[in-house]
Amino acid sequence: MRPHRLDSPWQSWMVATALVLGGLGCFAGGVAWVSRSLFQDMEQELRRNDVHRLALHTAEASPLATERLGTPLTSSFLTLRAHGATTDEGRVDFDLTVQGPLGRGVLETQVAYTKGLWTLRRLVLRPEGGDSVELPAGGSTHALPAD
Known part of the structure; x- marks a missing residue:
C-alpha cells in the first residue's frame, strides 16, 4: 500500500484565498446590482417627469449654449x-449628453424636488473641445403622481 501524501500548506492557503475572493466578488456584484437598480429607478423617474427636457429647453434658451452647439438640441444619454x-424632497445630479448642429457636449444638471415640483438649480455646459460654461438655471416642472 502506498503512503497517502499530505497536502502542502500552500495548497490549503490557495483554496482558502480562492473561496474568500470568490465570496467577496459575489458580494461586490450584489452591491453593484442593487446600486444600479436604485439609480435606474431614479433615471426612469427623471425621464417620466420630463426633468431632462426642462434642462434641454433651458439650455436651448441660453445664447451661451446656442453659440457653442447651435439649436435645436437633442439628448441621448442621461x-x-x-x-x-425621498418621496417628499431631495436633490438629484445628472449628466445629459446633448448634440446640436454645431457640436456635442454634456449638460451637468442639478435639480431639486420639493412638494411635487422639480426645480432646475444648476446647469453647466461642457462642450467637446471647449471650456465649461455655467448657464442660467431656473424653471420647474410638476411631478407626475406616483404609479
Missing part, C-alpha cells in the same frame, strides 16, 4: 451622478 431624493 447618466445619474448622485441623488439624495
Whole structure:
C-alpha cells in the first residue's frame, strides 16, 4: 500500500484565498446590482417627469449654449451622478449628453424636488473641445403622481 501524501500548506492557503475572493466578488456584484437598480429607478423617474427636457429647453434658451452647439438640441444619454431624493424632497445630479448642429457636449444638471415640483438649480455646459460654461438655471416642472 502506498503512503497517502499530505497536502502542502500552500495548497490549503490557495483554496482558502480562492473561496474568500470568490465570496467577496459575489458580494461586490450584489452591491453593484442593487446600486444600479436604485439609480435606474431614479433615471426612469427623471425621464417620466420630463426633468431632462426642462434642462434641454433651458439650455436651448441660453445664447451661451446656442453659440457653442447651435439649436435645436437633442439628448441621448442621461447618466445619474448622485441623488439624495425621498418621496417628499431631495436633490438629484445628472449628466445629459446633448448634440446640436454645431457640436456635442454634456449638460451637468442639478435639480431639486420639493412638494411635487422639480426645480432646475444648476446647469453647466461642457462642450467637446471647449471650456465649461455655467448657464442660467431656473424653471420647474410638476411631478407626475406616483404609479
